[in-house]
Amino acid sequence: MKVIRLILGKLILLLNAVFSPKPQQRSDEEQQRINKELESMTLYQFESCPFCVKVRRAAKKMNLPLDTLDAKQPSNEQALINGGGKRKVPCLRIEQASGEVTWMYESSDIIRYLEQRFP
Template structure:
C-alpha cells in the first residue's frame, strides 16, 4: 500500500508539472499589495498530497506567492499540531491584523478563502 501511494504521489506531481495553470495578471502595485498580504499566510502541506496540490494550483492561478511548510519536517509538524490541534493537511495558517492566528483545514475552504480575499 505504501508503494502504491508513493507511485500515485509521483504521478500527481508529474501531471501537476506538465499541466501547470497560468497565473492571472495584476498591476504591479496591486501585486505588491497581494504579496505583502501573503506574508501572513503559510500552507502546511505534503508535496504529493492531492488536496495540497489542488490548493497550490489555485494559489498559482491567483498569482499568490503562498509560503509552504512541509508537515513531514518535525519542526513544522509540531507547529501544526500545537497550533491547529491536529496533523492534517492541507492547513492554512492565517495571521490576522490583530495578531490572532486562525488554522483553516479542508482544501475547498482554503480555496474559497483565497478566492474571496484575493480574486
C-alpha cells in the same frame, strides 16, 4: 500500500508540472499589495498530497505565492499540531494584524477563502 502511494504521488506531481495553470495577471502595485498580505499566511502541506496540490494549483492560478511548509518535517509537524490542533493537511495558517491566528483546514475552504480575499 506505501509503494502505491509513492507511485501515485509522483504521478500527481508529474501531471501537475505538465498541466500547470497560468497565473492571473495583475498590475505591479496590486501584486505587491497582495504579496505583502500573503506574508501573514503559511500553507502547511505534503508535497504529493492531492488536496495540497489542489490548493497550490489554485493559488498559482490566482498568482498567490504562498509560503509553504512541509508538515512531514518534525518542527513543522509539531507547530501544526500545537497551533491547529491536528496533523491534517492542507492547512492554511492565517495571522491577523491583531496577532490572532486562524488555522483553516479543508482544501475547498482554503480555496474559497483565497478567492474571496483576493478576487
